[in-house]
Amino acid sequence: MALATAFMLFPVAAFGADIGTVDAAVAPAAEFDSQRYGDFRDTLANWKVTIGAGGIYLPEYEGSDKFEVKPFPLISATIGDRLHLETTGITYDVFSWEGFTLSARGGYDLGRKEDDSDYLRGLGDIDAGGVVGGIISYEAGPFEVYAALNKTIGGSDGLQGTFGARASHRYERFIFTADVSGTWADDKYMESYFGVTSAQSASSGLAQYDAKAGVKRVDFKASVTYMMTKNWLVTGAAGAGFLMGDAKDSPIVKDDVQPFAMLGVSYKF
Structure with a gap:
């Protein structure tokens, strides 16, 4: 669950560059009918890819007061x-006009394991599941507002909606971003991650909730x-989530303030 939360929190941005065109001599016209099928070499030239790794410091699970790296x-x-691939899934821009973009998304929810933390003993596991959803956004210069709705298929079978705004600014070799968002969740999601059934209460010792x-x-x-260079990037990120409502009041939650910090290095092609 900690890593799933990390994927949600960290804004992975693609600063990719063209891979470069493939030498035309590789596929002579007599062997490949580009007029009929389209030339995949032109598609490769439009790929922008960033790959890297880092470490993140965050709570053991959503609501924990213990941290891990x-x-x-x-x-x-x-x-x-139109097509964007990230660690969390795939997004396809269905429609764009005058700064507005409507996108479809597919991804996954890693769920939560009972052994992620001592606090979760007796609550059982929340299975992983697939995620389908949509995003609508409006961008004006360095500013963007967005709203997303995601349905988990399997696992919690829950529904989540997020509304937020972000800003970005480039100064010489630095790129700065800031983001604020709020997340709503339905009964199924909230009961899976923050509720305690009578059976779970008997197993864990927590009050039914x-x-x-x-x-x-x-x-x-x-x-x-x-x-650092045209291709090498170093990224640091930090922030905090503030649990609210029934999530904040859950006996599973030990601290309603959920900070995180991350540092990583990546290479763009």
Whole structure:
């Protein structure tokens, strides 16, 4: 669960460059009908890829007051103008006009393991599941507002909605970003991650608790990327989430303030 939260918190940005065109001599016209099938070499030239790794310091699970350091992959790719691949999944821009973008998304939820923390003993595991959803955003210069709705299939079977705003600014070799967002979750999600059933209460010793739908957290985060060279990047990020409503009041939650910090190195192609 800690790593799943990390994926949600850290803004993985793609600063990819063209891979470069493939030598035309590789595929003579007599062997490859580009007019009929399209030339994949032109597609490769539009790929922008960033790959790297780092470490992240964050709570053991959402609501814990104990922290751990975990390795964190930095993977991002943009194919053409519409398809975006990141560690969390795939996004496809269905429609764009005058700064507005409507996107479809597919990804995954890692769930939560009982052995992620001593505090979770007796609560059982929350299985992993697939995620499908959509995002609508509006961008004006360095500013962007966005809203996302994601449904988990399997696992919690929950629904989450996020509304937020971000800003970015480049100064010489530095890129600064800041983001604020709020997340709402339905009954299924809240009951899975913050509720305690009678059976779980008997196994864990925690009081029985019924978590209802509502705004579960507000997040503030910022990152700084330093471009050491044309290809090598160093990124640091930090922020905090503030649990709210039934999430904050859950007996599973030991601290409603959830800070994190991350440092990573990546290479853009």
